[in-house]
Amino acid sequence: MTLFPNLRRTLVACLLTTGLAGPAMADDPTIEELLLATDDAQRGESSHAVMVMGVKTKRYERSMRMEAWSLGTEKSLIRILEPAKDAGITTLKVEDNLWNYLPKVDRTMKVPAGMMSGSWMGSHFSNDDLVRESRLSDDFSCEFTAKPEGGAGNYVIACTPREDAAVVWGKLVATVRADKVPVSIEYFDEDGEKVRTMTYSDVQEIAGRLTPMTMELVPHDKEGEFTRISFETLEIDVPLEDKLFTLQALKQ
């Protein structure tokens, strides 16, 4: 799903830079194939979804229902359906531009890059997770650390930043099933401490693809807390036009 383009792109970037991964076995998919499949499983060329995001922390639980459209990795439109307090607030992201529309005051607000570091809607995702286009293709190197054996197990791919790379994460570890369905992505800081884990579950066939319908992000420094996104409906490779991702759509 295009909600998390930089997560996907991070993964893809890692795979694309993986001449380091060594030659694949004859029947093995390459790292590139695995991560592109992961990317496609989440998104496709376009998508339309209704999803529920649940946030649990020590102090509270909140949920939010949204409708989202995406086209490629650079265009997305998200409209809040519930809770009633925030219903109608819409976010449009096109390339490096991000706008919020507040219908109660008819105000279209451009969100500067410097405002994107905060939590997104009170979740464990940041605004940056939501909209930033990854530029990590030159920053990470990836390699297999495990492969399925005897028809059991998963592919495990470790991605580490190059020495001069200015990236947030010290390492990413992606686990992908043999049928190319993503299982998890682990995020490590520069000290090698695991910071958060994204897991994928509830795999269903959508548009002929096996697609995880639930994603859960667990921050390891906050015991018992998580953000879970579950798709109520998900359409992949639906015909969407560029004009859906304009200021006109933001207001409707």
Place this chain on the structure above:
Amino acid sequence: MDRWLPACAALALGLAAPALADEVEAELHGDVKLFSVASFPFAWFAPPEIPPEAEPFLPDDFDPQTLLDEAGLGTDASLTGAADLRLKGVLRAGRSRLEVHHALTLQDQGASTGLGSSSGVGRSAPEFLDLSYTPDIGASTRLQARIDRLLWAYGADGVDVTVGRQPVTFGSGLIFTPMDVVNPFSPATIDTEYKPGVDALRVDAYAGLGGRVTGVVAWAGTYGPLADDADNIELADVILAANGQATLGVTDVQALLAVARGEPVFGLGLVSAVGPIGVHGDVTLTLPADDADEEDPFVRAVIGADGRPTGTTSISGELSYQGCGAADPGDYLEVAQGQRFARGETWQMGRYYGALAVSQEITPLLVGSVAVIANLGDPSALLAPNVSWSVGENSLVAAGGYVGLGKRPDAVPLGFDPTTFAISEPSADALAASVNSEFGLVPVALFISARNYF
């Protein structure tokens, strides 16, 4: 009842149009808000002084307290309350949307709370069609019913048309909004969640990603054409505005051409980013109408920046110039009694302003903020601390205040000129305020509020 007929007809038409479509989606939402505002005039802390030079002009037997009360410079604190219920209905069918909001506000009038302490609920706007009703339920309590939204919107390829009562906003200013020529907000109100709807015809034409041209005709007259006191509609009764916007890289630029109540207004705006800092700016030039007190053309401008130094902290600041404001505090009351102030076109009396707002997420549910709006010419400031607590998925409790800081006004005999020490009244038996700073006039106001959305 006659005045309701056009509204009913419009509503019926709006309802009928979507009903003809194959698929109709209906939504009904709303919210309930409660406010309580305690206000302490500056005289409550220290009664205004009477300059020694003015004392000879006062009667020998004057009662200072009575005169101060009569001059609105009394010391009484007050407590007011308000309850606001808003029902929101939306019908969507194909590319059509009909939206209706009904706002019902019960407000305890109490004593005058002065500047800066209005709850902001029950705000209104000029009405082409009279869709408000205020029954007489007593002197101390006011009940107001208003249809605050009654709009039909249709979106075609690249064009949106919206007819009816709707919010309209232009410009990028957060606190100072010179480009917002249609019914701007005052930040000195507690509740700015909904912008009052204005009766307007609006057309938006879109091109490319961020290209948009907006044309608006909005009603700004005192009485609509069907009101008992209706007069001929004149150019001074409407606001005509055309606003163009384009996105260049990560920069949005805007140009505004408007005729607001007969006065040409030209504006330019920009929103962009410099590294991690967002920047914005608006500037307008207004050419006053011939009968506008012989005013010269004036400029209003704002520049601002905002950023998020940490994931839980956001800061924004603005500097503003208002050419139609008064340079001398002694002229503030003249500005405050002028038409621009009365019709909400501006809420500032001076010329040079700065504002800084800091918001800190204490926990994801508890957010504290402090805003300071300063008149740089007096100097004086309005301090506005606020804490809001999300007590439930759709419930919010907030508390805060507005504190005016600055040199308080003196009490002088009516007609007394504090500059020349002369008096125009032959025998002064009343006092008036001699203003020394803008926000020195503002009382201390504390509020609590609770909101629930459904």
